[in-house]
Amino acid sequence: MSEPIEPPWSAEQVQALAPDASSLAAARKLAGGSGWSTTGTGGTPAGLWGLCKGSGSTPYQICVDLTEPAYKCSCPSRKFPCKHALALLLRWSTGNVAAAEPPQFMTEWTTSRGNRAARKAEAATAPRTEAQEKAAQRRAAKRAESVAAGVAELRTWLSDQVRHGVAGLDQAGYRPFEQVAARLVDAQAPGLAAAVRRLAPVPSSGPGWEQRLLAELSLLHLLAAAAADPEPLPEELAVTVRSRTGQQVAAEQVLAGPRVRDRWQVVGSRDELDDKLNSRRVWLRGRDTGRAALVLSFAAPGQALPVDLVLGTELDADLAFYPGAAPLRALVADRHGPPRACPDPGPAQTVAQALDEICAALAADPWLFSWPLLLSGALAPGRPWHLVDAAGDALPLDPAFGEPWRLAAVAGGRPVTLAAEWGPAGLRPLAVYADAEVVLA
Structure with a gap:
């Protein structure tokens, strides 16, 4: 029997796994109920298991592999994880699941999972046949031809925007952008299509939208030009350009x-x-x-x-x-x-350190639109709100996130560690670490 995972995940962490609010509400009710005949934790790999009374005569068998994690329940629910697995995790989070020897149904499930993983790894390392290799080369050549046509059409459209001006786009709605994006999808360039779709909300984003749209059009023009002729680029940058068009490495x-x-x-x-x-x-x-x-x-x-x-x-x-x-x-x-x-994420960054990291990333890949940061500072209200560090440097929060009152209540005016996703509009909070707990944004 393996050692149980200590400490267990918090209730907040378990809640983050719920597929929807109704599953979480049902799980909370089940977790404190009397329908559990067996629960336990242990085994190799480390896991949880339980038997919970259902609508039939046979209790549901619930298995959780904590190393992935992965879930299995004999109930008919198609939700993942189901309310029974969530309830078992909630019981574990409150210390109501004791270490024990895994029952047969748990051992059979973990063994089956291990065998499937081994077969999958073997298949992944098997070399391609000559016929498969030639077929892959034909598909790649056909896709490259299609993408090249899509890039050429995009460059023409971008030139038209500058030639005719963008002043009327705030009245045109999303349709002009969606039409171009749809053609790029047909050209097998989903990355470029996503970039065009990100432009659609800009004309309705308030005063100064013209400058913001021109800046985004310029970046898209730079990407289209690079995609049209990536050969002179350094290999790493050429790979980045191909990935931005939507061509992913297997x-x-x-x-x-x-x-x-x-x-x-x-x-x-x-x-x-x-x-x-x-x-x-x-x-x-x-x-x-x-x-x-x-x-x-x-x-x-x-x-x-x-x-x-x-x-x-x-x-x-x-x-x-x-x-x-x-x-x-x-x-x-x-x-x-x-x-x-991991209630303590370790050393966090100052605003200056975060900006240095973002600048280095943008210098390598100017088309980045998000980057993760772990920042230390206090939340300061305003329009928009800011995160202010000990040196007095600040970064704005993305106004689209809304008023972060829940996080402000957790912080209580004290400096906290904030996990956030940086973007051009500011920081989008993801979680706050305070008092040895992690709280979802």
Whole structure:
């Protein structure tokens, strides 16, 4: 029997895993109920298990692998994790789950998971056949031709905006941008399409929108010009340009490259939901290297996003970074043990240090629109609010975030450690670390 994970995750961390508010409400009710006949924690890998009374005669079997984490429940719910798994985690967070020897249903599940992972790793390392390689080359050539046509059309559109002027775009709505973005999607350049869609709200963003739009059009023109002829660029910058158009390196290729081992802290996450594709952005920061990392995951509407990285935990792991001029996106390659609660994120940055880091990143990749920061300072009200550090330097909060009264209440006027996502409009708070606790923004 393995040692239980100490300390358990907090209730706030468990709440962050809930797929929706109704699941969380139901889990809270179940956690304190009397329907539990068995619960326990331990095993290898470290996990939780329980039997909870359901609507039938047989209790539901709930399994949680804490090293990923991963979840399984015999209930018919399609939510992930379901209310029973959340309830078990909530019981664990309050110290109501004791160490024990895993039952057979837990052992069978963890063994099955281990076997599947081994088969998947074997398949990932299997070499391509000659026919598969030729087919991949044909697909790549066809896509490159399509992207080149899309880039040429985008450059023409950008020239037209400058030639005709942008004064009327505040009356045109989103349609002109959406039309261009749709054609770029057809041209297999989703990265460029996303960049055009980000322009759509600018004309309605208030006074000074013309200057902001021209600045964004200039950056997009720079990207389109680089995408049209990437050969003269340094290799790392050329890779960045290709990724910005939407051409991603295969995960297998990333995992086959160099890896960075560290104690990676899960400092924040943010979901972006729309009617076509949901995404989750999880920000990590290396405790020893101070390096930032972004783990992206995607799911179709109605499907659950992965919840394998828990806010406020720290994992000893190897990360494989996607290549580029300012490598940021990464994959978790190998984990060395279960995650640990991390109520103290360690040394935070001053505003000056944060600005130096952002400047270095932008110098390498001028098309960055977000960067994770771990800042120390006090929240100061205003229009907009600011984070002010001990030296009196300040960074504004993104007005789109709204009034951060909840975070201000947690801070109580004292300096705190703020995990935030930097963007051109300011900081978007993700979490606050105060009094050995992590509180969601």
